[in-house]
Amino acid sequence: MFEGVPAATAASVAASLQERKSSHPFDQALALQPLGAHAPDAFAGSSSAAYWNMVGPFGGTTAAIAVQALMQHPARLGEPLSLTVNYAAAVGPGDFQITARPVRTNRSTQHWSIELTQPDATGAASVFMTATAVTAVRRSTWGSQDTPIPAVACPQECAVQTRPGAPAWLDRYELRPVRGPLPQLLDGRGDDSLSQLWLRDAPPRPLDFPALTAMADAFYPRVWLRRALRVPAGTVSMTVYFHADTSELSRSGSGYLLGQASAQTFYKGFFDQSAQLWSEAGALLATTQQIVYYKE
């Protein structure tokens, strides 16, 4: 970003940006403190009220915290390639501990095991989230983006979604539905599960791996659209594949992403969601899947 700028100036610009950036609610939600040399894989954090969902923090932030732990780990090799996050229980308010352990480091890939714990009623550490991730050093190769961005209206032509009384985390995103908004008429007569929307952080914030991770979880439950009914639902496991490096992400700046999500099947209490996230310029930055619990 600072190519061609003298080093001293670049450093002062970076520091100033960092200062502004650190006051963003997303950066506050992701603030992690290393626990020190005796526990090099462990970090302490605190649940964010600003991203509160129904019974715990927005799962996107929990996933982003797993990525943030990697990003801060001094032994990290390369950049995020894949992440699977399993939501074992609703994270509570207050402090948590996250460990990100590099279990195998190869020449160009590194494998991570991650756990988020909080004390249970007895004070013992209880697991609330497990994750695995792979980071990788990318090399220039032949490439082809075979899934172009859908032809849709530009963000400015799509009205911002407002949901008075919605959970706090929804106020942390500017969501501009293109197709498949949250149904208002709950008559049980839905017929598909495809949503498209423009989204970005509110207030805007330069895109990075944690932010992209969180946005992979920004879609409301597909079963609400498919059935036009709001039944209880919650993500059990989410996988994100990153198809971008830092320089590609920086090209998005704080612009909009186009998200698209749909389900393939709803079977005995669980449905899947497949989704894509493109930059406004049309680069497919991430593809993601989740398996989601639903009731009734």
Next chain:
Amino acid sequence: MFEGVPAATAASVAASLQERKSSHPFDQALALQPLGAHAPDAFAGSSSAAYWNMVGPFGGTTAAIAVQALMQHPARLGEPLSLTVNYAAAVGPGDFQITARPVRTNRSTQHWSIELTQPDATGAASVFMTATAVTAVRRSTWGSQDTPIPAVACPQECAVQTRPGAPAWLDRYELRPVRGPLPQLLDGRGDDSLSQLWLRDAPPRPLDFPALTAMADAFYPRVWLRRALRVPAGTVSMTVYFHADTSELSRSGSGYLLGQASAQTFYKGFFDQSAQLWSEAGALLATTQQIVYYKE
């Protein structure tokens, strides 16, 4: 399967089936011995020569072994719902140890952390595969399979693929390509990455969760089709979502599944693969994703 058969007869049929089943190469590849009460989560196994791939056993069997460890674990709750397997290094010949640890058990879901280790040159345990899984007790709910089986020719009308000199594991499957067979003309002029094929174990074997898991990895690398070039490629991480319970799987018996796979993007050394597996009767049994390394 034994509905309406007197209990004694059913038991003897089951025993006889079990005997035949245990002589199947897939069951031999998945044979795990519990390490005993002092290590309740640990099992010993041995790499299968019958499923050997280029530089290690077929990744599908490695993923199936993770599922097999869950299935054998005495504390298991419910049936497999999701699995993510990370291939940290090519598993070698000989013995391995797999641990499947239930890290959190809720009322109807259970979260698992899994690792496969082999001794390294110094004799220390080295991680070759990490995985997480969720098992769940399913309940009857509203449901809808929104992704019907594609209209294709029946298995008997599709010729069996033969690949003389191919790795051993390919002989363990009966593969009947419908569309997108392995390109014979390697001229660099491929233009899409969509394959459809009928497949089943060879010899046929009743479908179960481990077998379905292995079949999720039975597609050759999408980059070979997309480019019509055989560049080095290998799966880094695979996620499988199961949309079936044991009674649904048993309806498939030892019949064919239809598999469909395609890639969304190829970016700087890694591409994704999205795939589906349907029973011959058209039930969507599993959806799966992987991120795959490729060179050049």
